[in-house]
Amino acid sequence: MATINDNYLKLKAGYLFPEIARRVNTFAEAHPEAQIIKLGIGDVTEPLPEACRQAMIKAVEEMGDRSTFKGYGPEQGYGWLREKIATQDFQARGCDIDASEIFISDGSKCDSGNILEIFGNNNTIAVTDPVYPVYVDTNVMAGNTGNVNDKGEYEGLVYLPITAENNFIAEIPTQKVDLIYLCFPNNPTGATATKEYLQAWVNYAKANDAIILFDAAYEAFITDASLPHSIYEIEGARECAIEFRSFSKNAGFTGTRCALTVIPKTLKGKAADGSDVELWKLWNRRHSTKFNGVSYIVQRGAEAVYSEEGKAQVRALIEFYLENAKIICSQLQAAGLTVYGGVNAPYVWVQTPTGLSSWDFFDKLLQNCNVVGTPGSGFGAAGEGYFRISAFNSRENVNEAMKRITEKFKV
Numbered sequence: 001m002a003t004i005n006d007n008y009l010k011l012k013a014g015y016l017f018p019e020i021a022r023r024v025n026t027f028a029e030a031h032p033e034a035q036i037i038k039l040g041i042g043d044v045t046e047p048l049p050e051a052c053r054q055a056m057i058k059a060v061e062e063m064g065d066r067s068t069f070k071g072y073g074p075e076q077g078y079g080w081l082r083e084k085i086a087t088q089d090f091q092a093r094g095c096d097i098d099a100s101e102i103f104i105s106d107g108s109k110c111d112s113g114n115i116l117e118i119f120g121n122n123n124t125i126a127v128t129d130p131v132y133p134v135y136v137d138t139n140v141m142a143g144n145t146g147n148v149n150d151k152g153e154y155e156g157l158v159y160l161p162i163t164a165e166n167n168f169i170a171e172i173p174t175q176k177v178d179l180i181y182l183c184f185p186n187n188p189t190g191a192t193a194t195k196e197y198l199q200a201w202v203n204y205a206k207a208n209d210a211i212i213l214f215d216a217a218y219e220a221f222i223t224d225a226s227l228p229h230s231i232y233e234i235e236g237a238r239e240c241a242i243e244f245r246s247f248s249k250n251a252g253f254t255g256t257r258c259a260l261t262v263i264p265k266t267l268k269g270k271a272a273d274g275s276d277v278e279l280w281k282l283w284n285r286r287h288s289t290k291f292n293g294v295s296y297i298v299q300r301g302a303e304a305v306y307s308e309e310g311k312a313q314v315r316a317l318i319e320f321y322l323e324n325a326k327i328i329c330s331q332l333q334a335a336g337l338t339v340y341g342g343v344n345a346p347y348v349w350v351q352t353p354t355g356l357s358s359w360d361f362f363d364k365l366l367q368n369c370n371v372v373g374t375p376g377s378g379f380g381a382a383g384e385g386y387f388r389i390s391a392f393n394s395r396e397n398v399n400e401a402m403k404r405i406t407e408k409f410k411v
């Protein structure tokens, strides 16, 4: 009989969001009358920007005409899209990133998991706690950890707690690690990073020959002009960081699928023989072997994000979700709950009322208010006692959910 990858057996139950969906479905079956409002998974609800939609329609027409039809595109993405990203997302902010260092893909979730294929299995890996669960689970699958303990921590990973005590900003470790996952604006806490803080990480990474895996999926939600949008705004980051970005949360592409990963050609890792190897070459090899590119139609849609109309429409979407976040924060505060985040991020991180664990609060919200959020402990042991509420929903649903919560949870 074929053997399996035993590392999968180390994983805790289900992946967080399917597990939540399972519990919600069970509740919905038992209470078919309940009008459930989902503020759990960070999935967008508002339609695609018109500029993106029109660009995709035009691309569909091109695909229907022999003279403009496209077969396989470049695995790394079309040059016209990579150029726009390089100039508008990076160079315009002073980042020295070239279009050839940008790889278009179908998602940051996939890229942040797949990136482990170009690293060895003997790296010491640091994650914040709480953290986006994909970083942890993909390391478990890759065999980079031991078993899980009762607290839900995997042996071999270095956990950097982020709690109210440290303003949800991890301390720079005193020990040496090789790979560090950072996400700003943060999922799940909504915390942000200043340039000085990221500079401290870059200095650490350079001093320790470490690599930062920087997830900037929520950068478009930054409203504070002093905050960096990219790790490459930080001096020295070209030598120590990979950045993941997505069109999911800014342009509403969660169902359309388009993202990008930046690997500077100056970034190197160590081979077993001690030589330095460009990570760009390895990722390029992997990408062109295992991936055939994002569809032409979707890339044309993503390109439209950089047009004048596209920029205005994306801005309007971001402002809409940020206004939802503001409503969530102010309503929950008025109900006596302590909230964090939600200002430069679409997530509000709520302290659960005294005596209620994250999952207790989840159950109470579901049963009493028919509102779904995400239990903080699902993001890691230090997330216990917190609860994430996503601002991705219609205004009507956000207002209704807040009305139900404030009525039941006045503390």
Ligand code: MLT
Binding pocket: 040, 041, 042, 043, 109, 132, 187
């Ligand atoms: C989340 O809710 O944390 C996000 O939707 C996850 C993701 O983008 O994959």
